[in-house]
Amino acid sequence: MLQTRSMESIFDDLSIVGHKPPVSNEELTDAEVQTQLAALRQELGERVVVLGHHYQQDDVIALADYTGDSLELARKAVELTKPEFIVFCGVHFMAETADMLTMGKKTVILPDLRAGCSMADMANRRDIDRAWSFLTQHSSGKITPITYINCAASLKSFVGENGGAICTSSNAEKIITWGLQQGEKLLFFPDQHLGRNTCFKLGIPLEQMVVYDPRRENGGLTAEQVRDAKVILWYGYCSVHQGFNVEQVAHWRKTDPTRTVIVHPECSFDVVQASDLAGSTSYIINTIKAAAAGARFAVGTEINLVNRLARQFPDKDIQSLSPYQCLCTTMYRVRPRWMLESFRAIQRGTPTNVIRVDEETRKWGLLALDRMLAIV
Numbered sequence: 001m002l003q004t005r006s007m008e009s010i011f012d013d014l015s016i017v018g019h020k021p022p023v024s025n026e027e028l029t030d031a032e033v034q035t036q037l038a039a040l041r042q043e044l045g046e047r048v049v050v051l052g053h054h055y056q057q058d059d060v061i062a063l064a065d066y067t068g069d070s071l072e073l074a075r076k077a078v079e080l081t082k083p084e085f086i087v088f089c090g091v092h093f094m095a096e097t098a099d100m101l102t103m104g105k106k107t108v109i110l111p112d113l114r115a116g117c118s119m120a121d122m123a124n125r126r127d128i129d130r131a132w133s134f135l136t137q138h139s140s141g142k143i144t145p146i147t148y149i150n151c152a153a154s155l156k157s158f159v160g161e162n163g164g165a166i167c168t169s170s171n172a173e174k175i176i177t178w179g180l181q182q183g184e185k186l187l188f189f190p191d192q193h194l195g196r197n198t199c200f201k202l203g204i205p206l207e208q209m210v211v212y213d214p215r216r217e218n219g220g221l222t223a224e225q226v227r228d229a230k231v232i233l234w235y236g237y238c239s240v241h242q243g244f245n246v247e248q249v250a251h252w253r254k255t256d257p258t259r260t261v262i263v264h265p266e267c268s269f270d271v272v273q274a275s276d277l278a279g280s281t282s283y284i285i286n287t288i289k290a291a292a293a294g295a296r297f298a299v300g301t302e303i304n305l306v307n308r309l310a311r312q313f314p315d316k317d318i319q320s321l322s323p324y325q326c327l328c329t330t331m332y333r334v335r336p337r338w339m340l341e342s343f344r345a346i347q348r349g350t351p352t353n354v355i356r357v358d359e360e361t362r363k364w365g366l367l368a369l370d371r372m373l374a375i376v
Contacts, residue, residue: 022341033336037063040343048346049083050339051076051098053090054281055240055302055328059336060089069281070094071149071168074101077108085109085351087342089334091117095355096153100362100369108355109346111338116330117150119266122236123190125154127214132162132187135212135232138223141184143232146175148191150238153357153365155189160364165371169265169280172198178375180230187212189234193241197265197272199231206269211235241266243326244300249274252298252321261321262287263300271300285309291316303327 023033041048051073052064061067066076070090077086077098086108088095095110102108135143145164147155156166163182167175176198179186188195192211199209208230212219215235226232244267252259262277262284272278277287281301288297293315299306300321310318320326345352357365 023337028337028340030336033340037336037340037343040340040347044085044343044346046082048085048087048343049077049080050087051089053094053331054285054305054308055331056089056334057304057332058308060334060339061308063336063339064089069168070097072282074098077102077106085346087111087339088355089339091115091120091330092355093117093120093150093152096357097149097156097369099355099357100153100156100365103362104356107351109342109351110334110353110355111342112333112335113353114330115333118239118330119148119190119236120151123151123155123214123234125152125158128155128158128189131212131214131219131234132158134218134221135185135187135226138226139185140227142182143185143187144179144182145187145189146179146195147189147368148172148194151190153361156365156368157361158364160366160368160371164368165375166368167372169194170282171372171376172265173202174376175372177202185229186231187234188231190236191238191266192233192235193237193268193272194265195231195233196269197267197278200269204230209233238266240302240326240328241300242268243324244268244271244321246270246274248300248321248323249298256296256298259296259298259317259319260291261298261300263321267300275300281305288313288316288318301326302331 050064052061052067054067054069074097078101084107086098086106088098088108088110092110092115095108099108145159145162147159147166149166149168159166165175172194196209200206210221210225210229211233212221213235241264244263249261249271252261261275263271263275265272265278284299284301288309296317298319298321303320303325306320
């Protein structure tokens, strides 16, 4: 029987904190884990596919059949017809999206249920519903909700129910442009920085953007502020990209003035404005790939990806923008030992850590995804 749990119950359950990997160091060495994984993968063959997000560590990426960003991997899950099981080496909202898109026809497994996303966790359905009630009460015109794909399925469902759409960092400009054509205002969540950077790029002044902070009464906003705003940004951010600052950009400007500073739009407004280029993970990868030999980059995104790009393109000088390790700690929870237990459970016929989105949430969430795909 499949063992499934809703993501809300998982993260409300304090007993999950500090839990031990099912394959301990005492049972197997790292080398033995790899050996058993290889044997099980050969035995299970095409029944199982492993998807690995760009931010994973190298030993996980080495085990992935396909790598990419969250939406690329979810689409790959749909395209592949032979696998029964998808071992998704990412975080919970990515596994949810894969389950939504595969319509429950494949079993999506998250090797470690603690692999969440700090940004996604900054917005939940209860707080969004409360904010929506306050914002619509004090807005004479229509508000269109747009959610970044980095959020729980329940928030994707909210957007679908309320006439909005989902966006990625690659298509945010197109989706936000569409959203602003649907009504007078935009509610963008959960990442304030992607929303602010994109809206400013589209010509909306900062003065027409306000931040709704769910930790404060009425989000810390007055009725007048809501009425005057064009864009309401949710108080959320990526803990990785929050680690980059303008002082780091200034350092590279001083020490190597001709080096290109390229950052992800989840970075703060000041960092994006100070940089040469800003764009999605795919944009960063493709820009570096297309650059001439000898090109030098300071890259503001997750350190595993930066280091991997440096190894992939040894003819270019690729450094992290930050001197510190800006890494996705929740992504790091997916380890080969957890993957081995996932394969063992599949072999036993009792898959664990299965991610399932209920039908009502799936229906509205898919509507929001379909709107996005129709726009782009």
